[in-house]
């Protein structure tokens with residue numbers, strides 16, 4: 079094919095609608111209905127979508143105008159309009175233009191400015207008062223400042239909706255607990271706002287014993303209180319309000335701020351914390367009141383896009399989850415118990431086969447975990463789903479159980495295919511994880527005869543795989559993408575077996591859809607039947623992955639998120655801290671941390687993550703020289719060695735595993751007491767997954783992130799984007815502690 083054609087087809091295949099079409103047509107059509115070419119077809123759809131949005135906006139406007147007319151009529155008649163606020167002094171109505179702007183905010187997304195027409199008034203700069211509220215460094219009159227203002231209005235509106243709209247209640251639930259302050263204080267953005275809160279949090283932490291076990295890190299926590307945020311340049315980092323707004327966490331601050339404004343006027347000043355607020359309060363600008371109570375619409379417009387539909391499903395799941403939590407709290411559960419991963423529902427209540435339930439009980443599973451409860455009903459119905467739940471909460475069983483049920487259903491049907499089909503394909507990123515999942519599946523199949531599970535992973539003899547595939551029928555395959563693709567491309571007949579596939583599962587889906595694996599996964603997908611159920615699971619699902627997930631999932635899929643929108647993504651019981659010290663001292667620091675931990679926890683089990691295989695190997699050798707009980711695991715080691723070490727570490731106590739990221743995701747080593755991450759993790763997701771090797775099943779755990787001074791910026795990344803934990807960025811010059819010259823440490827949650 080010509081290069082330009084190649085480029086074109088690549089671009090087209092990235093366009094969801096066209097891609098689906100291409101897939102349906104098997105290879106991509108040259109012409110589209112009506113004799114249109116690809117580009118005309120694409121433009122036609124874009125135009126239609128725009129027109130639809132414009133129509134909806136027009137409808138909203140008409141609705142508003144009708145409301146205004148009825149309001150004017152009733153005021154002329156001397157009656158009070160039901161939608162008018164009874165206390166006009168308290169809630170001054172805004173002008174229709176301002177209202178329209180706020181209204182347009184509903185369509186506030188990329189390119190929404192196009193929806194504005196001259197009739198809506200020109201895009202004027204915000205008034206002085208508004209600018210004063212929004213921030214300080216904006217150029218008056220710049221479009222950016224206006225957009226920020228709009229965004230702010232819409233944020234305020236959302237918060238006011240939270241109070242009125244049942245669905246949005248869930249989103250705001252965390253603000254109403256003592257976690258408010260954790261949430262608000264998280265991140266640099268919070269510094270100018272919440273010095274008092276931070277002190278409060280520290281005191282709270284110490285009094286609840288949160289910080290007690292942090293060793294030398296915690297010794298300095300009290301001293302941190304006295305330091306100023308400005309030490310780290312945190313306040314000055316926020317160069318302007320755009321930065322502030324872009325910051326996801328800042329939305330949290332805004333929301334919390336509004337919420338507090340609405341609920342408790344007396345506390346406004348404390349939360350606003352100084353110079354940013356003049357004149358108008360948040361209530362005047364952002365809340366429902368700011369819209370003069372004209373905006374009484376209780377139900378939201380029907381979402382247009384698929385993603386919005388999924389958000390709705392997400393909201394429903396959140397409500398279910400929240401109701402469960404409330405019910406539990408109502409039954410006398412306290413906060414501590416609420417952190418348990420288990421729900422109240424038992425496995426025998428959800429329509430699983432009795433033999434599976436028997437095997438689960440034999441494995442010690444009686445009650446479901448929350449993620450299992452949330453997903454099982456959806457998955458058992460055969461729907462596609464993308465599921466996000468914290469590390470160590472039982473996601474593996476959540477996808478294995480519906481997979482096993484699908485196999486049972488398929489085998490019990492009367493169709494007897496000539497080639498024994500593979501009914502379930504589970505893809506995962508690492509070999510050890512594949513073996514672990516296969517072992518768990520086998521445990522659940524303990525009482526089912528004739529259902530086989532096969533792992534296809536790299537590092538083993540290809541021929542052995544082939545021999546096994548030929549000799550025995552396997553209904554469930556657990557594979558890493560590379561090896562599976564080898565089999566598919568090798569024309570060993572695997573593709574034929576895969577034609578009967580019923581369920582495809584991507585564990586650690588975000589990683590598998592990441593650039594490193596995506597090409598292989600796409601090739602595999604091309605060989606699978608389209609009529610199948612697809613399930614995607616991970617503890618982290620960034621937005622981009624949600625979008626890419628459309629590659630795998632059907633249009634009508636469920637998005638189940640048991641983490642909660644905007645909630646901390648790491649298990650609550652893991653105490654996280656960080657340490658910044660010169661890189662040349664890292665080895666000594668790790669050695670010291672390990673010695674200290676071994677003294678504190680006699681049954682220690684520690685994982686030390688290093689950035690590369692070579693560093694892992696070096697760290698292992700040094701620690702071994704220091705007579706520590708240590709093992710190493712990284713991709714440079716042969717598979718047999720890796721499997722042996724993995725099994726040994728799973729069974730043992732009093733052992734240290736030095737490893738690269740091959741152990742970062744999914745590995746379930748029980749009772750790991752400490753995770754040390756040496757050097758900057760690849761990204762925030764890696765940080766979360768590595769940390770998640772401890773504190774599993776709702777147990778306690780500790781995580782320490784050790785950074786070089788030039789890697790310190792990563793702290794801002796995890797604060798800003800991931801809500802990994804509360805970030806008390808207090809830090810302490812450890813010169814006095816000679817061991818870590820110029821070291822800096824702090825508590826992450």
Ligand SMILES: Nc1ncnc2c1ncn2[C@@H]1O[C@H](COP(=O)(O)OP(=O)(O)OP(=O)(O)O)[C@@H](O)[C@H]1O
Nearest residue numbers: 443445446447469470471472473474475617744746
């Ligand atoms: N219903 C249950 N009852 C008791 N224990 C369970 C239950 N479900 C899972 N577990 C246990 O919880 C632990 C964590 O499970 P699992 O490895 O599936 O977590 P995960 O959510 O997949 O974690 P990760 O995100 O790290 O992959 C395992 O030890 C598993 O045996």
